[in-house]
Amino acid sequence: MNKLNSSVLTHSLAERLWPYFGWLVFLFFTTFLVFDRVVYALLALFLVVIACVIAYAYRLQWDKELRVLAWVLVANLLLALPNIVLGRDGLISLENPVRMLMMLPLILAVMYSGLRIRFISVGLAVGMLVAALVVGWQYYFLGEDRPGIHYNPLLFSEVAMSAFAVLLAASLVYRDRLAPLYIVGLLAAFFCVIISGSRGTLIAIVPMAFYLMWWGWRRGAVNRVFSSRRFLWISAIMLILSGLLISSGSFMERIHLAAKQTTDYMENANTETSISLRLELWRGALMAGRDHPLLGIGFRERHTYLNQKIADGELKPYVANSRHAHNDYLDALQSRGVPGLILQLLIYGVPILIFMRGLAEARDEKLFAALAGMLVTISYATYSLTEVPMHNGQPLVFYIVIISLCIGIIKHTKSAVSADNPRKSG
Secondary structure (H helix, E strand, C coil), X not given: CHHHHHHHHHHHHHHHHHHHHHHHHHHHHXXXXXXXXXXXXXXXXXXXXXXXXXXXXXXXXXXXXXXXXXXXXXXXXXXXXXXXXXXXXXXXXXXXXXXXXXXXXXXXXXXXXXXXXXXXXXXXXXXXXXXXXXXXXXXXXXXXXXCCCCCCHHXXXXXXXXXXXXXXXXXXXXXXXXXXXXXXXXXXXXXXXXXXXXXXXXXXXXXXXXXXXXXXXXXXXXXXXXXCHHHHHHHHXXXXXXXXXXXXXXXXXXXXXXXXXXXXXXXXXCXXXXXXXXXXXXXXXXXXXXXXXXXXXXXXXXXXXXXXXXXXXXXXXXHHHCCCCCCHHHHHHHHHHHHHHHHHHHHHHHHHHHHHHHHHHXXXXXXXXXXXXXXXXXXXXXXXXXXXXXXXHHHHHHHHHHHHHHHHHHHCCCCCCCCCCCCCCC
């Protein structure tokens, strides 16, 4: 009887809490880039707590895809333990793997109860409009060359480009009265990326475009998409916006500077610039992976290893001052060996598999979730070539939340009861 009463109380608590989940999602996305990190950290914590209550109350069955994802996330956590035992890392190395485990309750909660996509798409659109106004003020009136509100412009631009990807999916999938808001929001996100001056982040638009063309061709929708007025208007406005911002000179100066820095590194072994420093750091990471393929060298021992290579004349001195390898894949190889690199690839690969299978049969909300999740994952996989979004808190938290919500929406069945809209899927 006590067990039955406990179960009833748990279910009752879950039902009372769930209606707040969607509005917390909305607030999370509207404020993510505008307010300080304390705000998004607290909102993410509340989301996870509610998700844990839902996941515990209903104890859903996991399908094969979710079990594979769970094993990857658990292995990602366990792989940090050997280097802690060996003294190559501190307990801080567990922080991001533990954060990533929070994907599981978020997925299960949305998988059971469903979620209206407007909490995501409208929240991001409003958030990006406000962010665009703030960075525009910083750039044009305060004279900041690379604005990012409270954050490093690289981290700011990674989240802004990911928001662009989600809103692009909403703009392509939905034809409702909120479609203009999605379009304006994605243009605001694109404005934020350009004005932040981030070159590596902007590259993500290339693989996204190629994927969309391939996806449209597979669905036989290329002609319809490319001939639609909406697509033409989005493309035209993006081109005009790009032209206006690029004509200011600062962005093109950074492109020319990147080419010059690459040439200096190749011809003169100059590692005092941002591009050439990255190239030298990548050399160092490959050396670490070659010398320690099983477990890597850990984060704590990284400077010791690099300083030894500098003393041996194999690397230039400037690499010792960097906190990471400026590449998520090589950073994983350097710090956790070949198993770490494989897990990093799986962290992107498993969601891509889920989204690809979802796109094959999805409609409406599920189509939006599958397409948005795919574009965001492609974006992060691209950022990881020149930066470390899986190492930095802000882009990592955004990835955890948006990918979890998208997977949960795909997995949600119409027979499940949505707590915020009973008997509907979201």
